[in-house]
Amino acid sequence: MPKVKVSQQDKALRIGIDLGTSRSAIAASNGKRKWVQSLVGWPKDFVARKMLGDRVLFGDEVKEHRLSLDVVRPLAHGVIKSGTEKDEESVAELIGHLISLVEPRPRQKIFAAVGVPAEALKVNKRAIREAIADYAEKLIVVSEPFAVAYGMGALDNAMIIDMGAGTTDFCIMHGTMPSVDDQRSLTTAGDYIDEQLLGLLTERYPDADFNMNIIRSFKEEHGFVGDSLTQLEVEARVEGRPVVHDITSEMRRACESILPAIAETAMDMIARFDPEYQDQVRNNIILAGGCSQIAGIDTYLMEALSEMGPCNISIVDNPLYAGAQGGLALAKDMPYEYWMDM
Amino acid sequence: MSSYKKAHQRASKATILYGVYRDNSGSGKLPRPEQQPRSRARRGISIGVLAVLLLLTGFLVHTVFRDADNFVSSVEIQKARYVAGDRNKGLPPLITEANAGVVPIKEGNLTGFLSPRSGFFSGKGPVLPPADKMAGKSETVAGPVFGAGDYQALFDQPGVAIADLFGLGVRTIVIDAGHGGEDPGAIGTNGLMEKDITLKIARLLYNRLLDEEGINVIMTRDSDVTLSLKHRVEYAREHDADLLVSIHLNTIPNSPLTIVETYYFGPPADDQSMKVAKKENYHSGYAVTEFNELINELGDALKQQESRKLASHIQKNVYNTLSRQNSNIVNAGVKTAPFVILLGAETPAVLAEVTCISNTGEEARLAKPAYRDKIAGALERGILSYLNQLRQQDRQRPEQGSNIYAES
Known part of the structure; x- marks a missing residue:
């Protein structure tokens, strides 16, 4: 790397942001890193305002006061919501909140690398720019799997599968910026599992009260594919009384529901890749995103892909921060003249 | 890692960074050649500098006229004007939600102007x-x-x-x-x-x-x-x-x-x-x-x-x-x-x-x-x-x- 002149730009705070459908994370060059649930809430009415104050709420606080808030998930379905003013505001608010969490010095310049779901990158690059314009001096926007790949140094002959909540994004790296053909996106991801699970459970236990939030936390705690050693039991209320339900098979079926499509897409992408390097790519598949934490998912995919030959799948160490750390690495490495002015 | 491999990785990193740059500049955003970036920080600094200038002018006025009351009020007013102007990016104040009551353009004016x-x-x-x-x-x-x-x-x-x-x-x-x-x-x-x-x-x-x-x-x-x-x-x-x-x-x-x-x-x-x-x-x-x-x-x-x-x-x-x-x-x-x-x-x-x-x-x-x-x-x-x-x-x-x- 050419040595950069020491000047103002080195005082700037470099940040990497991972804008996710379910969770958003930030990592900054001052060593701080934080994450929040991608939820933004505005008090619904004057009662709510009296209780919560006239302010915007984020993350867990939103979950807590869900009933008295207008809640927006700014990146539902992997694209920036648009339509009402609140939708557009919510992204900006979320980014502002994330930046405030890493506590930049007052008036410190901020150079931000933002990773977004691949679909959002295509559809609303400008909305992202607008959302961050108030907070950052310079900005680059990249797709989420690319940020992960960059952060892990998997720049050559690697495949990243970022299984988030809204979308599953694929990206093949081959030593250059991935082109359109090297990236693909499926809309079946974590949220889809939740819906499947809710459907299966209400079918089997019509009397029990399950809701999306409960289901999501079940999955995050106990999600698995393949064989399970223990029985999975959860408590849910039937007519107000707690009853224990066995959800082992439902959980497996729901979690496995997204995998055939993922395996097929991965195989297709590898098959289209230069044959000389296919072996290398197959042995360098990296799973990222929240769904990579589902137990047994790597074994399942390895088996599914084994018809193409032996392959090796690894899971990122810390899926929560992999994207943000990758963004930060990118922000740190980016030569000054490559940054875009806001 | 062999030195060859390291060099290779460095080269491909540079390629990729350039790619990110191209990707970001190619679509979505246009360069803004004739405008200053309007970051909060920069705005804050410029307001600060102007406030200092105004204070200095005010001080001169003060020493000349030795009228403490006038000095304070005139500086305040000018400052307030400046801030209002800045919010509108230095343009003459446009009709915004806040001052919608003073819209200068009326149908009558327009036809008059066209005649x-x-x-x-x-x-x-x-x-x-x-x-x-x-x-x-x-x-x-x-x-x-x-x-x-x-x-x-x-x-x-x-x-x-x-x-x-x-x-x-x-x-x-x-x-x-x-x-x-x-x-x-x-x-x-x-x-x-x-x-x-x-x-x-x-x-x-x-x-x-x-x-x-x-x-x-x-x-x-x-x-x-x-x-x-x-x-x-x-x-x-x-x-x-x-x-x-x-x-x-x-x-x-x-x-x-x-x-x-x-x-x-x-x-x-x-x-x-x-x-x-x-x-x-x-x-x-x-x-x-x-x-x-x-x-x-x-x-x-x-x-x-x-x-x-x-x-x-x-x-x-x-x-x-x-x-x-x-x-x-x-x-x-x-x-x-x-x-x-x-x-x-x-x-x-x-x-x-x-x-x-x-x-x-x-x-x-x-x-x-x-x-x-x-x-x-x-x-x-x-x-x-x-x-x-x-x-x-x-x-x-x-x-x-x-x-x-x-x-x-």
Whole structure:
């Protein structure tokens, strides 16, 4: 790397942001890193305002006061919501909140690398720019799997599968910026599992009260594919009384529901890749995103892909921060003249 | 890791970083060449510096007059003014939600300004009788041909509110930079091409409007590409445009005259407009039959009416701004002409001939970024004052009924 002149730009705070459908994370060059649930809430009415104050709420606080808030998930379905003013505001608010969490010095310049779901990158690059314009001096926007790949140094002959909540994004790296053909996106991801699970459970236990939030936390705690050693039991209320339900098979079926499509897409992408390097790519598949934490998912995919030959799948160490750390690495490495002015 | 491998990785990292740069600069964002980044930090610093300057001036005043009370109050007032100005990006205060009560533009003003009587000939410039005629005529023609009575009746119905068209929160404004690619448009004596200037003005306007709340702005072209008018029209339709503003430069062969005029769709008011229309329709990409079908689709009086209003606002602002730069500029007013791009768009659409590239003085000025920025600023003010007027009408509607739409 050419040595950069020491000047103002080195005082700037470099940040990497991972804008996710379910969770958003930030990592900054001052060593701080934080994450929040991608939820933004505005008090619904004057009662709510009296209780919560006239302010915007984020993350867990939103979950807590869900009933008295207008809640927006700014990146539902992997694209920036648009339509009402609140939708557009919510992204900006979320980014502002994330930046405030890493506590930049007052008036410190901020150079931000933002990773977004691949679909959002295509559809609303400008909305992202607008959302961050108030907070950052310079900005680059990249797709989420690319940020992960960059952060892990998997720049050559690697495949990243970022299984988030809204979308599953694929990206093949081959030593250059991935082109359109090297990236693909499926809309079946974590949220889809939740819906499947809710459907299966209400079918089997019509009397029990399950809701999306409960289901999501079940999955995050106990999600698995393949064989399970223990029985999975959860408590849910039937007519107000707690009853224990066995959800082992439902959980497996729901979690496995997204995998055939993922395996097929991965195989297709590898098959289209230069044959000389296919072996290398197959042995360098990296799973990222929240769904990579589902137990047994790597074994399942390895088996599914084994018809193409032996392959090796690894899971990122810390899926929560992999994207943000990758963004930060990118922000740190980016030569000054490559940054875009806001 | 072997040193070869390390070197290889470094090289590919550099390639990738360059790729990220290309990817980010290639689409989505335009460079903002003539504007300072408006970051909070920078704004804060500049406010600070100015406050210090003001304090110093205040101190001088203080030492001269030794009047402590006056000193404090004058400094406070100036500071307050500065802050207010800054929020509006140094432009004269526009009509915002906060000061909507003091909108300077009223229907009466506009017609007054358009009428030949209001004296847009300063007497200095070369006199052009047709321009006089056309300006007067355009107003008279629009009435009878499209049946003023027809849309009067429409507006008299209590259920119809034009604001409903715009009540969705976000307004999508399509900025169309005229010509481009193989079609250079008009070419000045010194070789300046219309396509380049319109694109630059369009970008400036785009960047200005980007900062406005509640406005979604898109451009038909963002580079030097050939686009047929058909393509532009379809582009606007696809993006559910609410307004379309097409930017062009006029050319008057063999004449030093510089005129500003704004068109909306209608039958040509005179031969000169017809010529302009012919020139601008040249690359339309529409077959004759399709064009006829489009004409049959006309009769959308609402669009017509709104287009005229938008044209008035733009014309007024552009002329006022440019006449300060060049006192010989002639206000040719709002006119109608059958431009394809205006007809095809389903929304209020205008074509602004912001100035004449055929005038060498104007050509030289157009080459300067500051002058282009002035034009873009004038277009922005025109668009915003039109939108604000709509918003205001929307607010007044419940009390005043539909009278506010009465033709003056």
